[in-house]
Amino acid sequence: xxxQDINEQIIKYGKELxxxxxxxxxxxxxxxxxxxQLDYETYLLRLMEKEYEMRLENRKKAxxxxxxxxxxxxxxxLKRDFLPxxxxxxxxxxxxxxxxxxxxxxxxxxxxGTGKTHIAVGLGLKACMQGYKVYFTTVHKLLTQLRESHSQxxxxxxxxxxxxxxxxxxxxxGYISFDKNGxxxxxxxxxxxxxxxxxxxxxxxxxxxxxxxxxxxVLTAALVDRLTHKAYLVNMNGESYRLxxxxxxxxx
Numbered sequence: 001x002x003x004q005d006i007n008e009q010i011i012k013y014g015k016e017l018x019x020x021x022x023x024x025x026x027x028x029x030x031x032x033x034x035x036x037q038l039d040y041e042t043y044l045l046r047l048m049e050k051e052y053e054m055r056l057e058n059r060k061k062a063x064x065x066x067x068x069x070x071x072x073x074x075x076x077x078l079k080r081d082f083l084p085x086x087x088x089x090x091x092x093x094x095x096x097x098x099x100x101x102x103x104x105x106x107x108x109x110x111x112x113g114t115g116k117t118h119i120a121v122g123l124g125l126k127a128c129m130q131g132y133k134v135y136f137t138t139v140h141k142l143l144t145q146l147r148e149s150h151s152q153x154x155x156x157x158x159x160x161x162x163x164x165x166x167x168x169x170x171x172x173x174g175y176i177s178f179d180k181n182g183x184x185x186x187x188x189x190x191x192x193x194x195x196x197x198x199x200x201x202x203x204x205x206x207x208x209x210x211x212x213x214x215x216x217x218v219l220t221a222a223l224v225d226r227l228t229h230k231a232y233l234v235n236m237n238g239e240s241y242r243l244x245x246x247x248x249x250x251x252x
Contacts, residue, residue, distance in 0.1 A: 075122035084238035110236025173203035
């Protein structure tokens with residue numbers, strides 16, 4: 001068979017078998033293998049490694065896209081000395097992501113603008129890059145989905161999906177209050193993951209004020225107990241992160 005025919009067949013099979021790196025890189029890898037006098041097995045191994053690396057990278061990108069982050073706020077973008085003292089102290093431990101396989105939760109609680117969402121998203125992005133399945137939502141959005149699933153009788157499907165995420169980030173806890181039905185839906189849904197899978201909560205309210213959201217002291221106590229059991233509690237009270245950034249920009 002002529003070399004041109006061989007090349008065409010490689011490209012054809014590469015497309016059929018969905019091996020884009022094989023059909024794009026086989027020729028260059030063959031030249032390098034010849035120069036280095038590599039055996040066939042090593043040449044094939046190098047091609048397979050490149051294909052694997054590309055698929056791994058694409059999988060990470062897909063996981064980040066599917067997570068639904070509001071923006072790509074990476075941990076390395078944080079000006080750590082602008083964060084509240086407790087966050088500065090605990091972030092080195094949290095960014096190891098050991099809390100995910102351990103099924104531990106994190107609650108970032110403090111006044112607005114101190115970096116809660118940025119840290120939560122940054123941890124979520126790092127988790128995606130390490131192969132974890134992550135989901136980002138706001139409490140308002142989650143509650144809307146729960147109500148729709150409840151009315152359409154698709155709650156079990158939603159619960160099944162929710163339970164499979166390695167990490168769920170639930171942002172803006174405390175910005176809206178719920179009626180009794182909404183509070184119970186949210187309580188039952190978050191309880192599905194308790195002690196097994198990790199959840200990150202960001203809230204501008206201390207636990208002593210959560211009954212303002214739920215309107216039920218007993219339900220509030222039960223949810224706080226489940227969310228905080230063996231959890232990392234990070235005090236995010238402090239001067240606004242955004243204000244510090246603005247001040248630094250103006251000084252320059």
